[in-house]
Amino acid sequence: MNVFNSIKQSLEEAKAFSKGQGADARVHEIAVSDIDVAGVRAKTGLSQTEFARSIGVAKGTLLNWEHGRRQPNGPAQVLLALISKKPSVVQELLGG
Structure with a gap:
């Protein structure tokens, strides 16, 4: 095919x-617990701008997540859970 x-x-x-x-x-459903987005970002050592760019979201979206005004869901929540477990995963897989 x-x-x-x-x-x-x-x-x-x-x-x-x-x-x-x-x-x-x-x-397929994956249960992902709530994510401490600021904590996940801190593990990467990236600034808010760098982190937002690295995961493909607007900086404003990241700020809303970090300040608790909104919660990531769906693919963003899964990606953040992966980064929480291995902070270098995005750089290793997608970085140059």
Whole structure:
């Protein structure tokens, strides 16, 4: 199967799943506890600007997380949990 057909099949499966069809589809859920974002950033040794840039969020978003006005969720929460366990993970995998 070529890449185009694979993507097309995945999109068709996602569309069917959203309509309640495709009972054989698997949904993966990962429970991640609340994250101390300022503590995670401190482990990396990066400034707020550097850290926000390294994880692809606006500095304002990071400030809201650090000050408790908002909580990261979804992929951001998982990424922060990974960084908490291994602060160099982003630099090692994506850095130059």
